[in-house]
Amino acid sequence: MKRYLICLILSFFSFTSIVFAAKVNKVDIDVFIDESGDAIVTEKWNIQKQKHNVFQRDFYDVQDVKISDYSVSDEKNSSYREVENKDFDARDGFVYTFTDSGYTKSLKFATIGDKNDYTLSYKVEGMIKKFTDVYGIDFYFIGPSDTQTYGSISIKIKSNVEFSATNTGYYTLGNSRLLTEISDGTISIFCSNQEEKESVRLMTIFTGIEYPNVVQVNERFQDVYNKALVGRNRLEEILSRVKLSTVIILVLVLVLIIGFIIVYRVFFKKDDYEEYHNIETSGNATIDTYEEAAYYDSVPLNGDLYKIGFISGYFKIIKSRSDLIGAILFNWLCEGNIDLGKKHGKYYIHVKDMRNFKRNLDSEFYNIWKEASNNTGTIEGTKLIRFASSHYLKLMTWFNMGFSESISDEIARNHITKTKRMNKDITVLGDAIVNYGNEIQGLKKYLLNFNQVPRKTTLNETVYQNLLVCAVLFGVGEQVGREILRKSPDNELAKKLVEFEEYRNIYKGAYEAALTPYKEQIRRLRMQNKRNRNKDYDASVEKIIDNQLHNQDVLKSTDDIMKK
Numbered sequence: 001m002k003r004y005l006i007c008l009i010l011s012f013f014s015f016t017s018i019v020f021a022a023k024v025n026k027v028d029i030d031v032f033i034d035e036s037g038d039a040i041v042t043e044k045w046n047i048q049k050q051k052h053n054v055f056q057r058d059f060y061d062v063q064d065v066k067i068s069d070y071s072v073s074d075e076k077n078s079s080y081r082e083v084e085n086k087d088f089d090a091r092d093g094f095v096y097t098f099t100d101s102g103y104t105k106s107l108k109f110a111t112i113g114d115k116n117d118y119t120l121s122y123k124v125e126g127m128i129k130k131f132t133d134v135y136g137i138d139f140y141f142i143g144p145s146d147t148q149t150y151g152s153i154s155i156k157i158k159s160n161v162e163f164s165a166t167n168t169g170y171y172t173l174g175n176s177r178l179l180t181e182i183s184d185g186t187i188s189i190f191c192s193n194q195e196e197k198e199s200v201r202l203m204t205i206f207t208g209i210e211y212p213n214v215v216q217v218n219e220r221f222q223d224v225y226n227k228a229l230v231g232r233n234r235l236e237e238i239l240s241r242v243k244l245s246t247v248i249i250l251v252l253v254l255v256l257i258i259g260f261i262i263v264y265r266v267f268f269k270k271d272d273y274e275e276y277h278n279i280e281t282s283g284n285a286t287i288d289t290y291e292e293a294a295y296y297d298s299v300p301l302n303g304d305l306y307k308i309g310f311i312s313g314y315f316k317i318i319k320s321r322s323d324l325i326g327a328i329l330f331n332w333l334c335e336g337n338i339d340l341g342k343k344h345g346k347y348y349i350h351v352k353d354m355r356n357f358k359r360n361l362d363s364e365f366y367n368i369w370k371e372a373s374n375n376t377g378t379i380e381g382t383k384l385i386r387f388a389s390s391h392y393l394k395l396m397t398w399f400n401m402g403f404s405e406s407i408s409d410e411i412a413r414n415h416i417t418k419t420k421r422m423n424k425d426i427t428v429l430g431d432a433i434v435n436y437g438n439e440i441q442g443l444k445k446y447l448l449n450f451n452q453v454p455r456k457t458t459l460n461e462t463v464y465q466n467l468l469v470c471a472v473l474f475g476v477g478e479q480v481g482r483e484i485l486r487k488s489p490d491n492e493l494a495k496k497l498v499e500f501e502e503y504r505n506i507y508k509g510a511y512e513a514a515l516t517p518y519k520e521q522i523r524r525l526r527m528q529n530k531r532n533r534n535k536d537y538d539a540s541v542e543k544i545i546d547n548q549l550h551n552q553d554v555l556k557s558t559d560d561i562m563k564k
Contacts, residue, residue: 022052025151033159037128037211043120053113054090059105060143064215065126072096072109075117130214131221134205142200150194157187169486174199279427287437296442299466306402315437321511327473348380385513392514
């Protein structure tokens with residue numbers, strides 16, 4: 001039922017964009033920022049022959065930005081003319097119009113559907129932002145689109161001052177395949193296979209570079225960047241583009257749908273699986289928000305990644321449990337147990353033969369990696385993710401064993417207790433666990449502000465390595481690595497971290513790939529449980545579903561049930 005509702009909602013919002021998206025084969029964008037801070041932009045669009053003849057250059061989040069001197073031309077010297085939006089008729093061909101709705105601006109042009117190269121030129125006043133602490137760029141070079149996809153995108157940004165690793169720190173967001181670099185005084189961005197709703201957003205900070213013509217932003221750069229990492233959700237995107245009357249209708253429809261889902265969930269359905277099911281804090285205590293958290297410059301819990309992952313997952317400090325895999329791999333890379341490489345344009349990770357492990361959990365993950373790589377130790381592409389989807393019990397058992405060991409160890413320390421409530425086993429996280437959560441939140445905040453916060457503790461190589469491993473665990477490895485390199489361009493560990501982040505697609509999403517079929521299996525077991533009121537069977541199923549402390553015995557029990 002839930003899946004049908006989700007499909008209905010997505011269809012309601014997206015039905016106009018799921019079919020027949022226009023395709024731009026290639027986009028080359030050249031930007032020159034003059035001494036005043038204004039940007040002169042030239043875009044070359046290569047478009048192949050297709051049914052679509054209307055294309056659109058959307059300027060996103062530009063309510064305080066001025067776009068002017070815009071024009072459209074093509075390689076065949078067609079005579080383009082500008083028209084008002086109300087007079088724009090794609091059947092005319094060779095017309096363009098510029099619209100300004102406040103939050104977004106748009107340069108739309110019509111072709112006759114033939115293969116051609118098109119040139120869009122315009123001036124941007126406000127590409128440079130003055131935050132409360134620094135100057136920098138914050139600009140969507142490709143905004144999220146409901147109507148177009150792009151084959152490849154190349155962006156080159158120059159200024160009267162040469163950009164370098166010492167005066168410019170940069171972050172790119174949106175497309176997960178982005179590659180950004182600074183060379184010969186130029187910021188270069190490359191990506192391919194830009195899909196609908198993906199974007200290319202560049203955020204930079206400058207050291208010693210100032211411009212007179214800027215947009216004032218009454219926030220710190222880091223605060224704006226943190227919000228950008230979270231991103232605007234789909235509802236916010238829709239609300240920014242539609243009329244008030246439409247918004248009211250959409251909100252009423254959403255309220256009705258959400259109300260129905262809540263009633264359905266409360267009265268008719270039990271969760272199939274939730275990682276932190278029946279786990280709570282003593283007195284419902286919470287940790288400090290990111291903004292409120294005090295900086296913490298050490299790695300808590302003696303660097304135990306499984307405990308840090310368990311606690312930070314409960315308090316929603318990390319976004320994906322797949323990053324635990326990345327943290328383990330990066331730690332092995334620092335210890336010399338991994339090789340990174342690229343062959344025929346494909347990235348791969350090779351784990352060397354390993355014998356001695358500090359923990360059985362690491363040994364179990366090593367065995368999973370070896371099996372996923374057909375015993376070669378080498379995985380490229382999304383091979384681990386595909387393995388996870390077909391061997392989900394192995395991977396989910398390993399993740400849950402991490403939960404099990406973390407909880408059991410903290411129970412022994414009297415930091416976690418067990419209680420029964422309404423015939424359910426409840427795991428209660430005590431004050432010490434909440435304190436750990438605050439330390440972890442403070443550590444993440446410290447890492448994201450690495451160059452701005454003075455250290456209180458000694459920083460040796462081991463501590464430094466553990467800090468960067470935690471940056472991978474928190475999903476902020478690239479930002480942290482680039483921020484360190486901005487001040488210390490020769491830092492070898494930071495270089496290694498930035499390089500490793502290019503390989504994250506190999507493991508990113510492995511947990512989600514295993515979780516989906518795992519939840520489906522539990523759903524099937526529940527349905528079968530309802531049909532088979534056998535006491536022994538019920539007990540076995542509930543052991544799988546409700547016990548957070550999964551281990552190898554539970555895995556064996558699951559296999560036995562599936563055979564039945």
